[in-house]
Amino acid sequence: MIKANAYGHGAVHLLPVLEAHPKVMGYGVATLSEAIELRFEGRATKEIVVFSDTGAWNEERAQAFRQHRLIPVFSTLESLKAYEQVGVQIPFEIEITTGMNRAGIGIDELQEVRSSPAGIFTHLAESDDPGSSLSRHQLRGIHELLGLRKERFPQSRIHWANSGAIFDGKFWEINRADLVRPGLSLYGLPPDPSARYKKLRLRPVMNFEAQVLQSRWLKTGERVGYSGTYKVRPKRGEWILTLGAGYADGVPRLLSNIGQVLCGRTRRPIAGRVSMDVMNVCSPRPVAAGSWVEVWGNGISAWDVASLVKSTPYELLTGVSNRVQRIYE
Ligand SMILES: Cc1ncc(COP(=O)(O)O)c(C=O)c1O
Numbered sequence: 044m045i046k047a048n049a050y051g052h053g054a055v056h057l058l059p060v061l062e063a064h065p066k067v068m069g070y071g072v073a074t075l076s077e078a079i080e081l082r083f084e085g086r087a088t089k090e091i092v093v094f095s096d097t098g099a100w101n102e103e104r105a106q107a108f109r110q111h112r113l114i115p116v117f118s119t120l121e122s123l124k125a126y127e128q129v130g131v132q133i134p135f136e137i138e139i140t141t142g143m144n145r146a147g148i149g150i151d152e153l154q155e156v157r158s159s160p161a162g163i164f165t166h167l168a169e170s171d172d173p174g175s176s177l178s179r180h181q182l183r184g185i186h187e188l189l190g191l192r193k194e195r196f197p198q199s200r201i202h203w204a205n206s207g208a209i210f211d212g213k214f215w216e217i218n219r220a221d222l223v224r225p226g227l228s229l230y231g232l233p234p235d236p237s238a239r240y241k242k243l244r245l246r247p248v249m250n251f252e253a254q255v256l257q258s259r260w261l262k263t264g265e266r267v268g269y270s271g272t273y274k275v276r277p278k279r280g281e282w283i284l285t286l287g288a289g290y291a292d293g294v295p296r297l298l299s300n301i302g303q304v305l306c307g308r309t310r311r312p313i314a315g316r317v318s319m320d321v322m323n324v325c326s327p328r329p330v331a332a333g334s335w336v337e338v339w340g341n342g343i344s345a346w347d348v349a350s351l352v353k354s355t356p357y358e359l360l361t362g363v364s365n366r367v368q369r370i371y372e
Pocket residue numbers: 044094166204205206207224225226227228
């Protein structure tokens with residue numbers, strides 16, 4: 044899955060690696076414009092599935108999908124009907140809900156499907172927790188789908204596994220699927236922060252770093268940032284560094300006064316409010332302007348940062364804005 048600019052990593056830049064990889068069958072994106080960017084700027088040659096069903100299937104959209112060799116996903120009977128009415132025949136997939144109910148056609152509604160999909164798939168709500176009742180319920184749905192596929196759609200491929208399901212592949216019976224749809228794990232992050240994934244030794248692809256802009260010595264009692272929410276406590280005073288990244292770059296404002304950054308090998312606390320373009324951290328010593336500190340990556344896990352702000356790495360990674368320069372090594 045390389046939607047949302049490959050989870051913020053830069054889909055077009057990753058494409059040469061994915062194009063050359065024999066196990067990568069194709070790409071999953073959310074929108075038509077993401078798919079077109081992959082075809083044009085990334086020169087993607089493999090198949091591209093566009094997962095978000097906008098519901099507005101019409102001649103123009105159909106021609107765009109045909110022209111760029113894109114595979115639409117239909118998640119409602121209405122959009123499937125619109126596809127049949129428009130009459131432009133291209134391969135498509137059907138999303139079926141097996142209990143997540145975020146989107147998709149119900150298993151019982153499949154009897155109304157007349158045309159023959161290139162693929163049918165479902166998505167999992169709690170793939171990293173195979174013991175949960177929801178997961179067991181979804182697995183039963185998958186079994187039903189496998190049966191239906193055999194009976195009604197023998198030509199269709201079938202898939203359901205995201206990263207969590209791949210790592211619990213035995214429970215999720217992924218050997219019965221025609222393909223898998225890894226997202227977060229492609230970018231070196233585990234499906235959840237629990238210790239059970241440690242043995243996989245994943246390494247995050249993204250190191251989100253900010254540059255030190257200045258170091259300033261402040262006396263005790265002085266305040267930092269909007270509303271002066273940080274007050275210098277040490278009697279001698281302390282160094283306050285200014286870093287060139289703020290919430291417009293994707294640093295969550297909720298990290299204000301609670302987050303940390305990695306300065307060399309040491310964590311330094313964020314002092315005061317994260318503002319639009321900059322944030323501050325305290326330090327026992329000045330740091331040369333131009334040095335880089337890590338906001339998240341190999342030293343501070345995106346999972347740890349996410350837990351501080353009640354979020355997930357999915358949101359953090361995809362929230363890194365366009366103005367942040369991507370450097371590929
Ligand atoms: C339909 C679909 N498949 C696969 C994935 C990949 O999930 P993950 O990043 O957890 O591997 C997503 C991600 O949101 C998705 O929406």
